[in-house]
Amino acid sequence: MKPAAFDYVRAESVAHAAQILAGAGSDGKVIAGGQSLMPMMNFRLVKPSVLVDINAIAGLDHVELNGSRLRIGALVRHFMTACDPIIAQHAPIVTEAMKHVAHLTVRNRGTFCGSVCHADPAAEMPMMTVLLDGRIHAVSTRGMRIIPIGEFFAGSLVTSLEPDELVTTVDLATTGREMGYGFHEFARRHGDYALAAVAVLMRREAGKARDVRIAVMGVGEMPSRVPAAEEVIEGNELCDAAILRATESLRTAISPNSDLNASADYRRHLAGALAGRAIRDAWSRAREAVPA
Numbered sequence: 001m002k003p004a005a006f007d008y009v010r011a012e013s014v015a016h017a018a019q020i021l022a023g024a025g026s027d028g029k030v031i032a033g034g035q036s037l038m039p040m041m042n043f044r045l046v047k048p049s050v051l052v053d054i055n056a057i058a059g060l061d062h063v064e065l066n067g068s069r070l071r072i073g074a075l076v077r078h079f080m081t082a083c084d085p086i087i088a089q090h091a092p093i094v095t096e097a098m099k100h101v102a103h104l105t106v107r108n109r110g111t112f113c114g115s116v117c118h119a120d121p122a123a124e125m126p127m128m129t130v131l132l133d134g135r136i137h138a139v140s141t142r143g144m145r146i147i148p149i150g151e152f153f154a155g156s157l158v159t160s161l162e163p164d165e166l167v168t169t170v171d172l173a174t175t176g177r178e179m180g181y182g183f184h185e186f187a188r189r190h191g192d193y194a195l196a197a198v199a200v201l202m203r204r205e206a207g208k209a210r211d212v213r214i215a216v217m218g219v220g221e222m223p224s225r226v227p228a229a230e231e232v233i234e235g236n237e238l239c240d241a242a243i244l245r246a247t248e249s250l251r252t253a254i255s256p257n258s259d260l261n262a263s264a265d266y267r268r269h270l271a272g273a274l275a276g277r278a279i280r281d282a283w284s285r286a287r288e289a290v291p292a
Contacts, residue, residue, distance in 0.1 A: 001042040001043055001044070002042060003038075003041035003042055003044065003047070004041070004044055004047040006041075006047075006048050006049060006050060006051050007049065007050040007051070008050070008051050008053065009050060009051070009052050009053065010053045010055075010056055011052050011053060011054050011056065011057055012056060012057070013057055014057060014060075014139055014166065014168055017030065017052050017054055017057065017166050018139050018140050018141050018164070018165075018166055019141060020050060020052050021052060021140065021163070021164040021165070021166060022140065022141040022164045024048075024049055024050045024052075024163075024164070025163065025164075026163040026164075027047075027048055027049035027050065027163075028048055028049065028050045028051075028052055028163065028164070029046065029048035029050075029051055029052065030052050030054055030166055030167075031051050031052065031053050031054070031055075032053075032054055032055060032074055032075055032111045032113070032114050033077065033106075033109040033110040033111045033114050034109065035102070035106045035109055035110040035114070036110075036114065036115075036118045036120070037114075037118075052166075054074060054075065054166070055075065057075070059073070060073040060074045060075040060076075060168060060169075061073055061075035061076055061077075061080070062076070063076055063080070063081070063084045063086050063087060064086070065086055065090060065174070066171070068173065068174050069135075069171045069172065069173060069174065070086065070087060070090055070091055070132075070171060070172045070173075070174055071169050071170075071171045072087075072112050072113065072169065072170050072171070072172070073113070073168065073169055074111060074113040074114075074166075074167055074168050074169065075111060076111060076112050076113070077107065077108060077109065077110065077111055077112075078098060078101050078102070078106065078107035078108075078110045078111070078112065078115075079107045079108055081094065081095075081098055081112050081125075082095060082098035082099070082101075082107065090174040090175065090176075091128075091132060091172055091173075091174055091175055092175070092181055093128070093131070093132075093175065093181035093182075093183055093199060093201065094128050094132075094172070096181065096183045097124040097125075097127070097128055097183050097185075097199065098124070100124055100183075100185045100187070100190070100191075100194070100197070101123075101124050101125075101191070102191050103191040106191075112125050112170065113167050113168075113169070113170050116129050116134070116136065116152075116167075116170055117136075117159060117161060117167055118157065119153055119155075119156070119157050119158060119159050119222070120156070120157060120193070121156050121217060121218065121220060121221055121222055121223060122193040122194050122195075122197075122217060122218040123193070123217070124185070124194075124197070124217070126153065126217070126222075126223045127197065127199060127215055127216075127217040127223035128172070128199070129149050129152075129170060129172065129223075130149055130153075130215050130223045130224060130225060131199050131201065131213055131215040131225070132172040132173045132175070133148075133149060133172070133173045134149040134152075134170055134171065134172050134173075135147065135148055135149065135170070135171050136149070136152050136161070136167055136169075136170055137167065137168050137169040137170070137171070138161060138162075138165040138166065138167050138168070139165065139166050139167075139168050140162065140164045140165045140166070141164065144168075145165075147160060147161075153222040153223070154222075155221050155222065156221045156222065175201060176203075177287065178203045178204070178286065178287040178288075179201050179202070179203050179211070179286065180201070180202055180203065180204075180281070180282040180283060180284065180285035180286025180287070181199070181200065181201050181281070181282050181285055182198075182199070182200040182277065182278030182279060182280065182281030182282035182283075182285070183197070183198075183199045183200075183278060183281075184197065184198055184274040184275075184277045184278045184281075185197035185198075185274070186270055186274060188261070193218070194217060194218040195218055195261060195262045195266075195267060195270060196216070196217070196218045196219050196256075196267050196270045196271040196274055197216065197217045197218055197274065198214065198215070198216050198250075198271060198274040198275040198277075198278045199213075199214070199215045199216075199278060200212070200213065200214050200215075200275070200278040200279050200281070200282040201213040201282060202233065202279075202282045202283065202286050203286050203287070204283075204286045204287060204288045205288070206288075207237055207288075208235055208236055208237055209233045209234060209235065209236060209237075209238055209283065209286070210234065210235065211234075212230045212233045212234045213225065213230060214226045214229045214230050214233075214246075214250065214275065214278075214279075216250070216254060216271055216275075218256075218267065218271075219254045219255075219256040219267050219268070219271050220254060220255060220256060220257075226249075226250050226253050226254070227253075228249040228250070228252070228253045229246045229247070229249045229250040229253065229275065231249075232245045232246040232249050233246050233279065238279070238280075238283045243276050243279050243280065244276075246275065246276075246279060247272040247273070247275045247276045247279075248272065250271060250272055250275045251268050251269070251271065251272040254267075254268060254271055256268055256271070
């Protein structure tokens with residue numbers, strides 16, 4: 001398959017890219033890694049009139065710690081995310097999730113921000129952005145805006161990003177040394193899209209779980225938090241009975257679809273099993289808070 005005809009522009013700066021996108025109306029697309037965009041173009045699922053290549057723009061390939069937030073630039077590749085010491089120290093669950101992302105070629109070219117913007121419900125980086133209260137920094141000729149993750153995803157492969165906006169950064173909340181984490185995913189083959197995955201964060205305080213976060217992917221149109229399961233664990237000691245209640249709450253809360261890969265019932269059962277493992281891992285890694 002070949003894509004429909006398009007113009008190609010190698011942007012020299014963020015302002016230049018925004019100008020080209022503004023001139024393209026709704027027909028421009030940004031390319032950084034192209035691991036999702038190019039297959040869609042080849043199948044003519046998308047037909048941009050102009051492709052804006054941002055790979056020459058300086059300053060977009062950095063990971064930075066800004067107070068209690070991690071800033072991940074638009075040209076940070078998956079392999080860079082997986083190996084970055086700042087991410088490993090301040091958001092180790094992202095490092096853990098990166099072990100499941102695609103295959104070597106994809107990790108060498110694909111980008112963290114590109115994955116978030118693609119909004120595949122079975123991809124790890126959108127899920128991490130939900131779990132860590134992410135914010136998306138978008139630029140256009142109208143200026144810059146910061147989009148909270150709760151307002152960003154609108155459905156499978158759909159976001160609130162405007163056609164003329166360029167994402168320059170995604171920032172994430174850091175988790176700190178005391179926060180335990182767990183991430184479990186199941187795919188038919190390593191690197192394939194997940195049938196289901198669950199991520200859990202929590203810390204300990206006086207022997208009880210606090211600041212519990214549980215997120216799922218592959219079991220709905222978007223990655224999402226599961227407040228019902230979080231509430232079961234929050235403020236309680238972790239035991240087998242509490243974990244069982246949390247997994248059952250998670251199974252009740254999610255609404256997976258049936259498709260060629262798995263039935264809804266199978267995905268629901270699988271998500272509960274993965275949640276139990278992730279909760280136990282997070283509890284075992286959580287450190288008791290040290291009084292100030």
